[in-house]
Amino acid sequence: MLKRWGMTVPLAGVPLVDHAAVFGALTDAGFTDLWSSEVNGTDAFTPLTLASAWQPGARLGTAIAPVFTRGPGLLAMTAAALAEAAPGRFQLGIGASSPVVAGDWNAAEFTQPYARSRDMLRFLRAALAGETVDQSYETFRVRRFRLERPPAVPPQLLLAALRPGMLRLAAAEADGVILNWLAATDFPRVLAEAKTDDPGFDVVARIFVCPTADAAHARTVGRRMIAAYLTVPAYLEFHRWLGREPVLAPMWKAWAAGDRKAALAAIPDEAVDQLIVHGTPEECGLHVARYAEAGVKVPVMALLPTPELEKGGPAALKALITALRPPQ
Secondary structure, eight states: OOSOOEEESSOTTSOGGGHHHHHHHHHHHTOOEEEEOOSSSSOSSHHHHHHHHHOTTOEEEESOEESSSSOHHHHHHHHHHHHHHSTTTEEEEEEOOOHIIIIITTOOOOOOHHHHHHHHHHHHHHHHTTOOEEEEOSSOEEEEEOOSSOOSSOOEEEEEOOSHHHHHHHHHHSSEEEEESOOGGGHHHHHHTSOOSOTTOEEEEEEEEEOOSOHHHHHHHHHHHHHHHTTSHHHHHHHHHTTOHHHHHHHHHHHHTTOHHHHHHTSOHHHHHHHSEESSHHHHHHHHHHHHHTTOSEEEEEEOOOHHHHHHHHHHHHHHHHHTSOOO
16 A cells, blocks of 8 residues: 555645645545645645645645745745644755746746755755855855744755756755656656665655546647646756657657647657546556556646536545545
């Protein structure tokens, strides 16, 4: 039996104020973990702060808090506050994010993403332990910063990683790694780059799940997501490294030429079926469990819209959550 089973929160279409019932349903169904993200919806911390009070037994994590959108001190303070609210239950996942999120939307200069991630990881390790930090890092300088309220239980620090350099950094200096946009069959290659002797090293993976038997709907949603994400340079190079260039090159070529319609049409069913879990809820649960068999310690579902959810409302959502429970 899997020890941990996660869901990405908040769920789309459900106001935050109504998430007390959502968090309760997830916990009742056997979900142990609630993981947030931060792009252009909610911030990464507010949903988890609510969950820390509404579900005092749930494990919480950010996947991810970008390292460019907050200064070092503010990120440390925010993480410390949540660690104080949920002692021993919170893991801070950080990552570089993207030029769009950092630069276009947050007026930050997206430069040296590897070095910035490494420097923030090292700063947070010291700051969250209650140390006074007075140091010049490669990408920023901190002068005599010390948390007024260092958490009694510092959160574990996880690093989002794609290719070998960041994967090796996670294995060497973080408490775990956060992975994204992978098929279960990709994990042997990825985890070979994140070797560590630490038995407590966590491997967290966000897995996109479209729980519907309507394969045409799932593939339509999946193609839109693949075109939006895997044309971003970091993800493009990641999947080229994974060996998907023969499958995705036509999409990349059409996208680069500005032909969005042709790019969508160029994505084969094979690629969608590898990267987007779809089928009945029970089939999806079994598929996600294969990620655990491949080495993922914390599979984290990210639910995508389905006709059943759009028509069925809260009752359909609760039934779906129950159906997606961890395999026994």
